[in-house]
Amino acid sequence: MATVGMPTLASVLQQINLGVVLLDAEARVHFWNDFMAVNSGTRAETAVGQLLFELCPEVPELWIKKKLESVFTLENMAFSAWQQRPHLFDFAGSRPITGQAQKMFQNATFFPLREEGGAITLVCLALTDATDIAVQQLALAELNQLLQAEKDEQTRLIKRLEETQAQLLQSEKMAAIGQLAAGVAHEINNPVGFVNSNLGSLKGYFDEVFAVLTEYQTLIAAQGNPELDSAVQALNKKADVDFLTQDIAELIRESQGGLDRVKRIVVDLRDFSHVDSSEWNMADLHHGLDSTLNVIWNEIKYRVEIIKEYGDIPAVEAIGAQLNQVFMNLIINASHAVGEGGHIWLRTGTQDGEVFVEVRDDGCGIDPDNLNRLFEPFFTTKPVGKGTGLGLSLAYSIINKHHGRLTVDSVVGEGSRFTVWLPQRQPAAAAEADA
Amino acid sequence: MSQLTVLSEDQRDALQELMNVAMGQSADRLARLTSTFVTLSVPRVHAVTDTLDKVLDLLGLGKEAMLVTRQSFLGKLRGEVLVCFGEQGASELSGLMGYGDDVDASTQDELLMDVTNILTGACINGLAQQIQTMVSYGSPSLMARAKSLREVLQEQILQGYQSLVLEVRFEVESHSFMCDLLVCITDDSAAVVIEAVDQLLSDF
Numbered sequence: 001m002a003t004v005g006m007p008t009l010a011s012v013l014q015q016i017n018l019g020v021v022l023l024d025a026e027a028r029v030h031f032w033n034d035f036m037a038v039n040s041g042t043r044a045e046t047a048v049g050q051l052l053f054e055l056c057p058e059v060p061e062l063w064i065k066k067k068l069e070s071v072f073t074l075e076n077m078a079f080s081a082w083q084q085r086p087h088l089f090d091f092a093g094s095r096p097i098t099g100q101a102q103k104m105f106q107n108a109t110f111f112p113l114r115e116e117g118g119a120i121t122l123v124c125l126a127l128t129d130a131t132d133i134a135v136q137q138l139a140l141a142e143l144n145q146l147l148q149a150e151k152d153e154q155t156r157l158i159k160r161l162e163e164t165q166a167q168l169l170q171s172e173k174m175a176a177i178g179q180l181a182a183g184v185a186h187e188i189n190n191p192v193g194f195v196n197s198n199l200g201s202l203k204g205y206f207d208e209v210f211a212v213l214t215e216y217q218t219l220i221a222a223q224g225n226p227e228l229d230s231a232v233q234a235l236n237k238k239a240d241v242d243f244l245t246q247d248i249a250e251l252i253r254e255s256q257g258g259l260d261r262v263k264r265i266v267v268d269l270r271d272f273s274h275v276d277s278s279e280w281n282m283a284d285l286h287h288g289l290d291s292t293l294n295v296i297w298n299e300i301k302y303r304v305e306i307i308k309e310y311g312d313i314p315a316v317e318a319i320g321a322q323l324n325q326v327f328m329n330l331i332i333n334a335s336h337a338v339g340e341g342g343h344i345w346l347r348t349g350t351q352d353g354e355v356f357v358e359v360r361d362d363g364c365g366i367d368p369d370n371l372n373r374l375f376e377p378f379f380t381t382k383p384v385g386k387g388t389g390l391g392l393s394l395a396y397s398i399i400n401k402h403h404g405r406l407t408v409d410s411v412v413g414e415g416s417r418f419t420v421w422l423p424q425r426q427p428a429a430a431a432e433a434d435a
Numbered sequence: 436m437s438q439l440t441v442l443s444e445d446q447r448d449a450l451q452e453l454m455n456v457a458m459g460q461s462a463d464r465l466a467r468l469t470s471t472f473v474t475l476s477v478p479r480v481h482a483v484t485d486t487l488d489k490v491l492d493l494l495g496l497g498k499e500a501m502l503v504t505r506q507s508f509l510g511k512l513r514g515e516v517l518v519c520f521g522e523q524g525a526s527e528l529s530g531l532m533g534y535g536d537d538v539d540a541s542t543q544d545e546l547l548m549d550v551t552n553i554l555t556g557a558c559i560n561g562l563a564q565q566i567q568t569m570v571s572y573g574s575p576s577l578m579a580r581a582k583s584l585r586e587v588l589q590e591q592i593l594q595g596y597q598s599l600v601l602e603v604r605f606e607v608e609s610h611s612f613m614c615d616l617l618v619c620i621t622d623d624s625a626a627v628v629i630e631a632v633d634q635l636l637s638d639f
Contacts, residue, residue, distance in 0.1 A: 062533045062534075062535075063533050063534065065533065066532055066533025067533070067549075069468065070468055070549075070553055073464055073467055073468045074464050074465075074468060074553060074556050074557060074560070075560070076552075076553070076556030076557070076560055076572075077552070077556065077571075077572050078549070078552055078553075079548065079552055079572075079574040079575060080545070081545075081548065081574055081575075081576070083541075083544070083576075083577075084541050084542070084544045084545035084548060085541070085545055107574065109574070
């Protein structure tokens with residue numbers, strides 16, 4: 001086999017598909033192969049003898065000097081990678097037609113050239129074209145980023161979907177309860193109606209019976225028959241007619257009062273749930289507050305004192321039944337916060353063209369950490385099974401739908417204040433779309 | 436059975452001494468390069484035959500988040516060097532290494548690669564000379580950012596892979612800079628090192 005001669009090896013170096021540059025400690029070029037000449041446009045005759053950073057101004061002087069110094073001093077290789085220094089030399093991209101890269105990405109290796117005697121006088125810079133890999137990697141990185149962004153967006157959407165679903169469930173539940181309540185209210189209304197009317201008749205009849213009775217007694221007294229008189233008086237005494245006369249009237253009056261209350265509760269229950277009306281109309285908020293109080297009265301009456309501070313407010317365009325639900329949530333929450341013997345203030349009024357309903361309590365207050373999570377679905381500080389964590393989030397979304405605001409401020413140990421702000425009229429288009 | 440598990444007390448001492456000589460030469464060169472006073476700690480030798488957790492406990496640098504780079508050395512002596520930087524990386528050294536004081540993110544990475552390469556070269560060349568073998572190097576790369584070494588190793592190192600870990604601490608006092616080098620030598624080439632150690636021992 002023929003030995004490969006030095007001239008052949010020199011040709012290899014000259015023509016290899018790699019940049020090969022020999023540099024001394026000052027960074028002066030001693031060798032410049034074809035790859036370098038072709039890509040830089042500077043012929044070897046011109047390049048040799050020049051300082052690299054002057055020949056190629058894009059190579060930082062300080063950087064290249066330090067690099068060479070480290071190779072000479074440590075007698076060790078040094079590297080430059082496209083990830084950190086993409087374009088050491090300002091060469092045009094190696095895919096002029098199909099690639100996106102304007103410039104060539106390069107990896108460089110510096111290694112000390114050990115002469116026969118062991119001395120090192122030159123450093124070889126070997127430059128490889130990393131454009132293909134770099135472009136692919138950059139595209140992949142970009143794609144990764146895109147995928148990640150999409151994934152994040154999906155996670156966000158899924159979370160929103162879950163929240164919406166939860167709210168839907170809750171509002172469906174409320175609607176079902178409302179429907180049930182309305183049905184029951186209707187059923188109660190009929191018997192209450194005829195009992196009431198019967199009671200009215202009964203009162204009339206009794207009045208008449210007693211009038212007749214009194215007449216009889218007057219007639220008997222007029223006879224002047226002492227025997228008959230004493231017999232009648234004994235009978236009267238035995239039956240305690242005086243008391244009966246009084247008490248029957250009392251009983252009937254009380255029963256009528258009771259029936260009136262039943263009627264009012266039934267009406268309020270129907271108003272409150274108002275299943276039939278998910279329509280926008282002009283709602284009287286005071287009326288809404290009162291019916292709500294009536295419905296939940298049983299739950300709060302023994303524990304809390306309600307103080308109404310109603311202002312002078314106009315009717316508001318709203319879905320009344322939904323607002324009632326908000327009031328109910330706020331008042332019940334307040335009653336839970338205050339516990340035994342607390343106070344709840346219901347204040348209404350107008351400010352800057354908005355109508356507000358304020359539910360304030362002197363209860364335990366809300367921890368600042370929890371304040372900004374209040375309206376999150378499923379967020380609750382109540383023990384397991386006590387609260388679903390949906391009440392306030394539902395209230396929030398209802399008020400949102402009304403183009404209003406639900407604000408809260410609270411001091412731990414002093415109490416909380418929730419304020420519902422509502423516009424008097426809904427923006428025309430929105431009201432139609434949402435209805 | 437690996438030779439590592441049966442590394443005798445004498446062998447371990449000799450290896451430590453061998454590394455120490457190599458490090459001394461490296462420190463001298465680094466000092467000349469950076470014109471500052473450089474300290475390289477006496478290397479500690481661990482045979483990674485135990486579980487990873489145990490090794491990390493021994494090294495005492497498993498937990499805190501750091502920047503980790505790596506570089507391969509190839510030949511009869513084969514393995515990788517992991518360099519653990521603090522979260523600041525090597526920005527302290529930018530002046531010393533020929534970068535301006537005002538360095539952007541990619542320059543900071545380049546600086547890390549440079550420091551990794553120089554330290555790896557210094558240690559491995561020293562060791563290779565001591566055992567009279569030739570080495571070549573791959574280019575350094577970033578392995579992890581803001582992760583603990585434990586995470587990094589669990590993600591990227593084959594479990595149960597036996598190797599020899601040499602731990603060296605590198606300090607540049609004037610620049611409040613410090614990093615740890617883990618020189619991991621593969622099981623098979625560790626045999627080469629141990630052979631050289633035995634040679635050294637028999638010479639005494």
